[in-house]
Amino acid sequence: MSAAHRVLVVGAGGLGSPLLRLLAVAGGSRVEHITIIDDDLVEESNLHRQTLYSSEDVGRSKIERAAGTLRDLSPGLSVRTVQGRFVPDTAMELLSDHTLVVEGADNLATKFLVADAAHLAGVPAVQAGAIRWAGWALCALPDSACLRCLFEDIPRDRIETCAEAGVVGPVVGVLGGLEAALVVRVLRGERPGGELWHYDALAGALRKTLVRRRSDCPLCAGEIQDLRVERYTAACAA
Ligand SMILES: [Zn+2]
Known part of the structure; x- marks a missing residue:
């Protein structure tokens, strides 16, 4: 794995902020290019956890502000921005020229779509989620x-998203950092596949467990062969 790497980052919010900063300066892992996809604007109420932005950025496009900061941090880095959501129609095309995808979306539908698309494309996926004082990275x-x-599938009953339930800044800081560490390890040729990191800020506990492949997993067993839209709409956060 000595080639230069192209990384797709889905989401430039709370998890994406520390993650993007760390990847932009991860010289030893040869990140040559980062594509960022997000559809949001910077909001005042999110600044406490979206540490890539300042109050001057409020009302502006996250990906444009993020790209500007990354280019300042690492002038040689190639950065592409995609304004929009990561959706089934364009998922495979976006993934096609990337070494790896890393996800910090704020809803489960996007997390499952990233997992499915990465598996079908044969590309490693680093994912994370956080709510209130705790979260995980895989x-x-x-x-x-x-x-x-x-997790098998999107819960069919309505679930909270972090935008609704809230998440504290230090939690996404830790988890975004853990995601960056997993990305760097994969790009350096290590194999942290199946590593699940769980962080509970209130309990002061960071724990690593190894998730084993389940024989009845619909994705690993090959039942899921396409990205039909119905699969990702059930719990898509409004
Ligand atoms: Zn599986």
Whole structure:
């Protein structure tokens, strides 16, 4: 793995902020290019956890502000921005020329879509989620356990998103950093596939467990062969 790497980052919010900063300056792992996709504007109420932005950025496009900061941090870095959501129609095309995808979306539908698209494309996926004072990060390699080995499917009843329930800044700071560490390890040729990191800020506990591939996982067992839209609409956060 000595080639230069192209990384797709889905979400430039609370998790994406520390993650993007760290990847931009991760010289030893040869990140040559970062594509950022997000559809949001910077909001005052999110500044406490979206540490890539300042009060001057309020009302402006997150990806444009993020790209500007990354180019300042690392002038040689190639950065592409995609204004929009990560959706089934364009997921495979976006993934196609990237070494790895890392996700910090604020809703479960996007998390499952990233997991499915990465698996179908044979690309490693680093994913994370956080709510209130706790969260998790998972590394899925094409031959390791995936998000669906862990959670199976989007819950059919309505669930809270972090935008509704709130998440504290230090939690996404830690988890975005853990995601960056997993990305760097994969790019350096290590195999952290199936590693699940769980962080509970109130309990002061960071724990690593190894998730094993489930024989009845619909994604790993090959039942899921396409990205049909219905799969990702059930709990899509409004
Ligand atoms: Zn699986």
